[in-house]
Amino acid sequence: MRIQSGTSQKLDAVVTVDDDGSSVVIEINSSISNLYLDQQTKAIRDVLKELNVSHAHVIVDDNHALDCVLRARLTHAVQALRTRGGLI
């Protein structure tokens, strides 16, 4: 099952979470990855840890989103996936 959250507008990101697989895989597509990849990856990992997600494929299509926006979009996607019966 796959859920998307967010938009491609400036300062936003589209975060896609798929509950296939047996581990956490994070894929970040961003024009500023050379500067902020570690920080963005940490923001994603922190949210997954807080929400006790042990397996998920997370794809981030970033348009200069702040960390707090990434957190919000990912949190929503995970919660929506759970509401629909995924990520158990």
Place this chain on the structure above:
Amino acid sequence: MRSALYVPANSPSKILNSGIYGADGIIFDVEDSVLPHQKDEARYLLLEMLRLDEYKDTRLIIRINDIQSSYWKDDLRTLGPLFKDGILKVLRIPKVESADQIHIIEEELKNIEIRYGLNLGTLSIECIIESPNGVEHAFEIASSSHRIQAMVFGAEDYCNSTGVDRYGPLFALDYPRSRIVSAAASQGKAAYDTVWGAFTDIQGLIKDAEHSRALGFVGKSVIHPDQIEVVNSIFSVSEKEIAWAQAILNHSLLEKNQTGAYSVNGVMVDQPVIERAKRILTRRDVEGKKYE
């Protein structure tokens, strides 16, 4: 609060920038400006972004969904941590039509305060009156709860219900506006006017805002940053008003041993006039702190 800027809650760029334009208040909106399938996303966005501390000296308000919708309880539930941490304290409630609706909301707010260990009464309410039914019950609504801080006029829905042309003659909305101002004043609450939706028409905004100030509103909601400066200016206390108020109070000190009325510059002054002069100077002081 002279101006309050509506900001759609599902736009990171608009939320991030909303604090820089000089509005006295910011209303983060999860109601009309957010599509039903995006409401949850918007709530989570506010939950994270309002912790950025970008809004010093600005009153933060959340416009939740109306209580006849299926969304308002989810608004309160998801945004709960922002209430808990004192980041949000004021809720603007749309489409209020009766005291019973306020009592339902009050009960939910009380539950939130108990859940998070907040003092009872921490969370307050602004009621948007935007229907003929709401207008006719304005006094009952304004007097229904100590949590109510302000009554707010919402013209768009009111015009839809009554057939009044929102951009027609200004007097066409005098009745609902005056009724809301009077209901608010009877309970010592503020009254804020509706938005001017034609945001490129600044001359229209000026006329609309001056008219609503003359009717007794103390501020106005806005939908575009370009409207803020105009609205702040119109709803500020003028130098002329300050000079008048100071003259009245200076004379009242000189006349303190006398009873009854006296005159200043040929105009009768009695106790209500002195009270009005005091209110003007209080507003001036409060504007120095950005909002009342």
